[in-house]
Amino acid sequence: MEKIYSENQSKCKLTKANSETIAFLMSYSKSLQIVECNNMQFESNLN
Amino acid sequence: MELQIDDSVLVKDYIKGNEKALEVLINRHNQRISSFIYSKVLDKDITQDIFQDTFIKVINTLKRGKYSEEGKFLPWVMRISHNLVIDHFRRNKRMPKFEGTDDFNIFSVIGDQKLNVEKQMIKDQIDSDLNVMIEELPEDQKEVLVMRIYKDMSFKEISENTGVSINTALGRMRYALINLRKIIDKNNIVLTN
Numbered sequence: 159m160e161k162i163y164s165e166n167q168s169k170c171k172l173t174k175a176n177s178e179t180i181a182f183l184m185s186y187s188k189s190l191q192i193v194e195c196n197n198m199q200f201e202s203n204l205n
Numbered sequence: 206m207e208l209q210i211d212d213s214v215l216v217k218d219y220i221k222g223n224e225k226a227l228e229v230l231i232n233r234h235n236q237r238i239s240s241f242i243y244s245k246v247l248d249k250d251i252t253q254d255i256f257q258d259t260f261i262k263v264i265n266t267l268k269r270g271k272y273s274e275e276g277k278f279l280p281w282v283m284r285i286s287h288n289l290v291i292d293h294f295r296r297n298k299r300m301p302k303f304e305g306t307d308d309f310n311i312f313s314v315i316g317d318q319k320l321n322v323e324k325q326m327i328k329d330q331i332d333s334d335l336n337v338m339i340e341e342l343p344e345d346q347k348e349v350l351v352m353r354i355y356k357d358m359s360f361k362e363i364s365e366n367t368g369v370s371i372n373t374a375l376g377r378m379r380y381a382l383i384n385l386r387k388i389i390d391k392n393n394i395v396l397t398n
Contacts, residue, residue: 173239173249175256180231183260187227192268199269 212278220267227267231260234279238286245290255293259286331396338388346381349374 186203193200210229218226238259243252262285266272272281320328339347348367352358360378364371389396 171240171243172236173243173252174236175231175239175253179253179257180228180235183231183257183264184224184228186261187264187268188224190264190268192270201265 213274213276216267216272216274216278220270220272227264230278234282237279238282241283242286242290245287246293251293255286255289258289262289334394334396338385338394341388342381342384346377346384349377350381350385353378 189204191202191204193202212230212233215226215230219230239252239256242255242259243249246252246255259282263282339350342350345367349363352363352366353360358366360371360374363374367374369377388394
């Protein structure tokens with residue numbers, strides 16, 4: 159397909175992840191526990 | 206001037222269990238990482254998804270203690286998000302999704318041929334009105350009209366079935382239509398969909 163260079167060159171826009179995403183990541187981080195046992199790692203996610 | 210704690214210090218704090226440190230890190234680099242992802246995918250929702258997946262990976266790696274501190278937290282996070290962007294495009298290549306742009310929408314070319322509920326109701330109403338009016342026609346005209354329109358017979362077949370000449374059948378059809386129009390005009394019936 160042809161490439162159109164004439165317009166829409168710059169689509170860079172400053173965006174930010176919204177607060178819900180950050181809140182989710184924080185609670186995910188808090189709930190995640192890594193337990194190590196005999197050189198093995200176990201993930202546990204406490205909701 | 207506010208003193209900014211170094212990324213590497215915050216990472217160490219987080220690994221030690223200080224959840225607040227992660228929040229500072231996310232907020233500090235939020236705009237750069239989000240804008241980087243957006244510049245590649247050009248979709249806000251996908252940007253949010255990839256941003257989230259990026260930090261899930263970051264959290265997993267940090268909690269597992271697999272992160273080696275080389276003073277390059279941001280480049281490392283950017284690399285993760287870059288890889289996830291590539292994954293996203295790979296996935297989409299396998300399952301291409303067509304989306305209409307502002308200039309061209311596929312649904313302006315391909316339409317749904319079926320009538321919507323309202324139009325179907327109007328059509329049913331018109332059909333039933335028409336049936337009532339056809340009943341008003343003289344018997345010989347009604348016979349020809351029903352055979353021609355509803356039974357889709359040719360005038361030759363009609364003439365054979367009714368025992369009149371083709372010209373008579375044509376004439377009756379003509380009068381049937383004229384009479385139907387008269388009934389419609391007389392009663393001010395609107396038969397449009």
